[in-house]
Amino acid sequence: KQEGRNTYRLFRAEMHQQDADRLRLETALRDTAETGEGLEVHFQPLIHRDSGAVHGAEALLRWHHPSLGPVSPGEFIPLAERSGLILPLGERLLHLVAGQLRRWLGQGLAPPRIAVNLSAREFWQADLVNRVRRLYREYDLPAGQIGFELTESVLLDKQQKAVAILEGLRELGCRLAIDDFGTGYSSLSYLQELPVTTIKIDRSFIQGLAESRGSAAIVAGVTGMAKELGLRVVAEGVETQEQLDALSRYHVNLIQGFFTGRPVPAEQFAQRYLTRCAW
Numbered sequence: 004k005q006e007g008r009n010t011y012r013l014f015r016a017e018m019h020q021q022d023a024d025r026l027r028l029e030t031a032l033r034d035t036a037e038t039g040e041g042l043e044v045h046f047q048p049l050i051h052r053d054s055g056a057v058h059g060a061e062a063l064l065r066w067h068h069p070s071l072g073p074v075s076p077g078e079f080i081p082l083a084e085r086s087g088l089i090l091p092l093g094e095r096l097l098h099l100v101a102g103q104l105r106r107w108l109g110q111g112l113a114p115p116r117i118a119v120n121l122s123a124r125e126f127w128q129a130d131l132v133n134r135v136r137r138l139y140r141e142y143d144l145p146a147g148q149i150g151f152e153l154t155e156s157v158l159l160d161k162q163q164k165a166v167a168i169l170e171g172l173r174e175l176g177c178r179l180a181i182d183d184f185g186t187g188y189s190s191l192s193y194l195q196e197l198p199v200t201t202i203k204i205d206r207s208f209i210q211g212l213a214e215s216r217g218s219a220a221i222v223a224g225v226t227g228m229a230k231e232l233g234l235r236v237v238a239e240g241v242e243t244q245e246q247l248d249a250l251s252r253y254h255v256n257l258i259q260g261f262f263t264g265r266p267v268p269a270e271q272f273a274q275r276y277l278t279r280c281a282w
């Protein structure tokens with residue numbers, strides 16, 4: 004009994020520690036959302052499988068806290084979503100991306116379209132389409148220069164309303180992708196109802212492709228259906244030549260992964276991937 008109690012106490016102490024850590028992180032994140040300090044955006048290229056050309060890039064938020072150091076998105080994004088801080092953080096990210104695009108365009112470079120992740124709260128916030136329209140105007144961006152990635156769970160909820168928002172974004176020329184495809188509650192039939200342009204097959208299926216027949220069946224099904232529906236397909240998380248080769252028999256247009264390019268800061272992205280505008 005004595006031991007049980009000590010274990011229990013230890014457990015309680017650990018719980019308190021976890022709560023304290025989480026609270027500290029949330030407080031730090033709140034400061035960051037207010038000031039924007041320590042936030043940066045990295046860009047990861049989407050590469051045409053057949054030509055090797057750059058088709059676009061995904062913007063990924065990075066947070067470097069002065070005393071905590073770099074905090075991974077896997078840690079702070081869920082916290083930001085739970086606490087609502089994702090709204091101010093997402094707003095900051097959009098301005099970072101738009102500002103960077105404006106500078107590149109001003110330098111005579113030809114940046115590809117950039118995709119920004121939207122979590123549920125961001126997608127459902129009032130007036131999203133008008134916010135995006137104003138952003139395009141404020142930074143004088145070409146139609147479609149910024150697009151969005153959403154997960155299935157966001158879109159399945161209130162489908163009629165989701166369609167209206169997606170249509171508004173499509174009118175601004177935005178590419179729209181369903182992210183992490185296959186991990187949600189996909190009823191595949193809902194796909195044809197949604198005005199999206201792209202499906203991103205989740206990394207877990209790409210990594211399972213060589214080993215598991217289940218993954219292969221899902222990739223075959225998803226890519227076959229995407230082809231029928233005229234949707235682009237991105238394979239996420241391609242890390243090896245073997246994985247790239249394994250994808251060759253499927254209808255996959257685009258590759259995103261460490262094998263073709265890691266997420267990098269803006270300057271490196273420009274050096275590696277941007278070319279001058281042909282006037």
Ligand code: C2E
Pocket residue numbers: 047062063064075076077080089093096120121122152182183206239240241242259260261262266
């Ligand atoms: P995601 O949208 O699925 O983004 C792709 C993640 O996979 C990124 O992780 C990227 O660095 C990583 N990745 C890319 N290629 C490979 C690969 O070949 N192998 C492996 N193992 N990983 C690869 P990251 O940057 O840590 O972001 C994690 C998640 O955080 C994202 O998943 C996204 O859901 C969320 N996130 C990141 N930035 C933002 C943002 O600005 N807003 C919102 N709402 N969510 C964001």
Ligand code: CA
Pocket residue numbers: 061120152182
């Ligand atoms: Ca994404």
Ligand code: CA
Pocket residue numbers: 182183203205239
């Ligand atoms: Ca993804």
Ligand code: CA
Pocket residue numbers: 182183
């Ligand atoms: Ca994700």
